[in-house]
Structures are given as C-alpha cells and as structure tokens.
Amino acid sequence: MGRVAREVRSFEGRARLVAQTEATANAEVLASNYAIPAEDLAMLAAAIPALAALKDAPRLAISDQHVATLSLPGAISYVRGILRNEIDNMMEIFKESQPEFYASHFSARVIIDRTGTHAAMKTAAPASASVQA
DSSP: OHHHHHHHHHHHHHHHHHHHHHHHTHHHHHHHOOOHHHHHHHHHHHHHHHHHHHHHHHHHHHHHHHHHHHHHHHHHHHHHHHHHIHHHHHHTTTTOOOHHHHHHHHHTOOOOOGGGGOOOOOOOOOOOEEEEE
C-alpha cells in the first residue's frame, strides 16, 4: 500500500473515531432535544463501523484485482515451464505408440491470435505509393 493510501486510511480512521466519539458524547442531547430513542442511537453507533467496511470494499476489491493482474505473467510463465519441462517430456512415450494423441497434444497447445478480439496491427504504407505534388 502506498504512502498516500496509508495517510487516507489513517485520516478516515481518525474521522470515524471522532464521529463515534461525538455521537456518544451528544447521545443525551439527541435523545432529549430530538426525541431519538436510545435504541436508535445504539443501532446508529453500531452502523458506523459496518458502513466503513462497506465503503472500503470497492477499493479493496480493485486493489486485489490489480495485484492478481500483476501476478498473471509470473503464473503464466510457471505453467508454461511445467508444460515444456514436464508434460512435454512425459508425452515422448506416446510419440511412436500413439502418434495421433502425441500430435493432438502439441496442436492443442498452439495459440491462435485472432484479430477479432483486439485491434489489428497497423501495417506500414506500401513503399511504391508516391506523393503527388
């Protein structure tokens, strides 16, 4: 977590503590002047931490997603290493006895880069095109 995020969380924690302290200190005034029952005040005091947890949930989910996304290249490299170093070596016993199975294993591992799922690479203009003056 970065320095700014820690400072924000620290400030939010202090603000939450101040709000709870003020609500507790003014409970008698709220009950007498505004006719708010003590049960409602207790319920509101309990709702403050629950709201804090709900409020932080989207930010924490985004942070978790970011960390998971950053870990993907390492995980992909690890799995590719297992495929190349272990499973491919295990497939050698099928090379002569089951050639179709052997070939299907390696053909299934070929990645087909379809241009419909992302922007196509831009190609350079042909060199024979001339500029008219």
